[in-house]
Amino acid sequence: MEIENTNIFFFPFAEPKEMTLGETASSILARRIPDFLCICLNSGEEERVGMLEIRAANEQGEPTGDWARFREEPSWEEALFLLPNPQNSIAISGSIRGLTAEILTLSLSIHFGAEAGKTEEFLWKVDLGDPSTSFFALAKKLGRILGIKIPNKLEESQKTRDPEAFWHFLRGLDGAASLDPNFLSPVDAVESLKPFIKALQIDPSFGLSLNRLFGAIHEAWDSHILHEKEALELFDQALEAHPEDSESVTGIGEFLAAHNETQRAEAWLQVAVEVGDPPPAASLESLGILLANRGETVRARNLWRSAVHLDGHPDFFAHLARLAFLENNYDEAWDKVLRGLRRIYERSLHPSEWGQEAHRGGVLLRYLGEHLEEILDRKDPKHLPPEDVKEILLDLTRQIHEPEDRLDLGICLSILGTVEEAKHALRASIPHVEDPDRRDLGCQYLGRLLFPNFDQELKRTLAVRDLGEEAQAAQNFLSAVAKEIPQCWVAIAQLGKLACLRKDWELALSYYKRATFLRRDRKELYSQLSLCHFRCGEMDDALVAIREAMDIEPEDAGIHADYALLLHRMGFEDEARDAIDIAELLEPEHPTVKRVLDILGEDFKPPRDGD
Structure with missing residues (x-):
């Protein structure tokens, strides 16, 4: 069976009898243990495993607004019948078999749709003194059976040594799932998500709890299930728990910055910088931008210089160059531009050494186009770019292939007067750029290269209101533009x-x-x-x-x-x-x-x- 092309789904586990584990009912365990396993199995490069959230219905088939509960596991036929394309699917079901003071016993069944009746079954004992480690080991066992590799580096942030923190986390997962707009039972959105925060208060290093809280707030905010004030209060309470997962902390800081909550964003990003060892590059970048925007350029520069040594991404050279241009320190600015361009070139030659984003140029080329246009418009020979800038840009025309970066490269070359290379870069990129505003800018620069007085001629055609000679001239010009630049x-x-x-x-x-x-x-x-x-x-x-x-x-x-x-x-x-x-x-x-x-x-x- 080709497992890598198979759909894999978890069913809620069965509860042969009701029981309680502290404050956590067996119904929550039945729904959220498979949910946690699903999260672990999806923590690699691709998400291939889904969790079936099954609602209860009455005898007429009408939803009752509650979760479905099962007293026994589904058979092979019952499980696969509910799935789309069952022959190309795997269903995973389970049951809570027993509970003692120290051990939770589960049975699991893996139903393979490709072979009629094929099911692999096994028992699993969960150590209640360290449940997250036991469940993570179970996820790894399932991963080996299903051919899914769980990255080891993610293990620590997804685990907590404190059992109470883990049970609070499962209750948080259940609360987040109940915020689905299709869930008919009335729920208090804020109270539903507070168990995530309780888990963090017990174990601030439990990064998965913060990550899931962030995702739930984000979705509930966008869906208007949570009011803005409620969402911000939840973020404040989470920050008061002193979270230690710098990646999730950075994500929340950037989210708040995007929503113009700059004071809160800065507080979160500052925590990310302090607890990260080393700090995430994104936290250094975003915090530096917030500081620079409010005039604290010294702190911003220090953060970005640290990031250059830690991460080496061209964006940090771009930010340092932008700061130097604003301060009229042109020697420093061009030095950072050149270093950033050389870094882009190095990354394009050896992408395997720089990770998944090695093929992207970042913001440097975009910033450079803005700086070039401003400086060349002033025609001040003391501030003109070094010749090396043009040489590296020409070298990059053979290395950069991402449409957005190639468009920015074409704009830079256009401003520097390298017409043919600029035309080629713009023609190659414009049809594939998704951002319509950037695409329009590319069309404008290409139009200037192809047609004399392009901006003035286009403006003149837009003023035509009646038929006549002007309309015919406009028709001829516009037809030529549309033919040469079909995206205009x-x-x-x-x-x-x-x-x-x-x-x-x-x-x-x-x-x-x-x-x-x-x-x-x-x-x-x-x-x-x-x-x-x-x-x-x-x-x-x-x-x-x-x-x-x-x-x-x-x-x-x-x-x-x-x-x-x-x-x-x-x-x-x-x-x-x-x-x-x-x-x-x-x-x-x-x-x-x-x-x-x-x-x-x-x-x-x-x-x-x-x-």
Whole structure:
């Protein structure tokens, strides 16, 4: 059996009879022991094992809002029947067989879907004096059977020597699982996650508890299950437990920084720097950025210098260079740029020595493009980059292949005047860059290399409002741009506008489809797409497009007014009235609202005060 291509699922364990282990009921053990084993087996390079969270149902098959509980393990047929593609699946079930003061006895069954009736069974005794070590050993045994290697380096952060901390952790896992929006029973989100913190209070080194708390808060925050204030209070309580897992501490600090909780972020990152031995490079980088942003450049520089020696990532040279440029210390700045570029080159030549991210250039090339443009615009010969900068950049054109880095490299070469190399780098990268803003910037630089006065010509075409000689000149220019740079949505959308002026709705529709494919976040493109669908008689597609525009900007009165007009023309009068009411409520003086009200007539106009 090809186990590496197999789906593997844990079932909740069976409880032949109810029992309690301290404050932990056997129902929680039955659900969360397999959950912990699943976490251990997924701690390597890929996640191949899933946990089935099974809800209870009544006799009519309706969910009751509670967990399903089992008195006995499923058979081979019962287990595989519940899984997708059973012939290519493995089901793992278990049962709590006995409990004494010192030992918890489990039975486990591994059901192989590829061979009818094949099940491997064994007993496992858990030492209640050190349960996490026993369960981790069980996970390793399962890993050997399933062909899954669990990295040894992760073992310590996933274990705790304190049994009480471990049982609190399992209760935290159960609480986190109950925050699923599909779980019907009412739960207190804050209280559900507090067992993770209790585990940390008992054993601050129990990194897995902090990691799972972070994941649960992140998900509950994004799902609006936890209010922001509640989430932040949980983070504060976790920090008061003095956690020692520097990687998880760093992750929380970066998360808080991304949510503009800078004071809390700094506190977490400072802990990561203090407890890490050595500190995670990300903690040194992120804390340095927070400090630099508030003017503490000396501390920031010291952190980044430490990181250069500990980690050697080009990003740290980038930050040091940026700091030196801000202080007008150009010799220092160019020294750091050159050292960073050489490090990128070294990493690209010997990626196996630098880990998984060796093929990425980081932020140095992006920062360098910004610095080059600013310095060359000033035309101050004292501050121009050394010739070595251009030479290393040209060498990197043969080594850098990641689209985002290649685009930044092309921008740098463009600014330095190495036209052909810049064209090649930009053409090769633009189609594959996912960030639309970065892609647009690449299109702008490539356009400047291919067309004289590109920015001015493009601006002139956007001003065309009527058919005539200017429209034809604009058509010729935009067609050339769209042919040379197929990702330049601005040119494509303007071609759609010119087609609308000619009332060539089918052609305009094709242009706006291309434009919205390239920029899915522009409301005006979807509004025009909706108009073109309407003119082509494609009413349902017109509705879909205008609703996309509303999703992007739900408080745009003009879009709501256009939506009302479209609904009216499709015969949905009640819906149209609701839509124009919303538009009028948002911005009654909006030109589109007024125009649509005039079209719809007196019946749709809102009553004046006193009417």
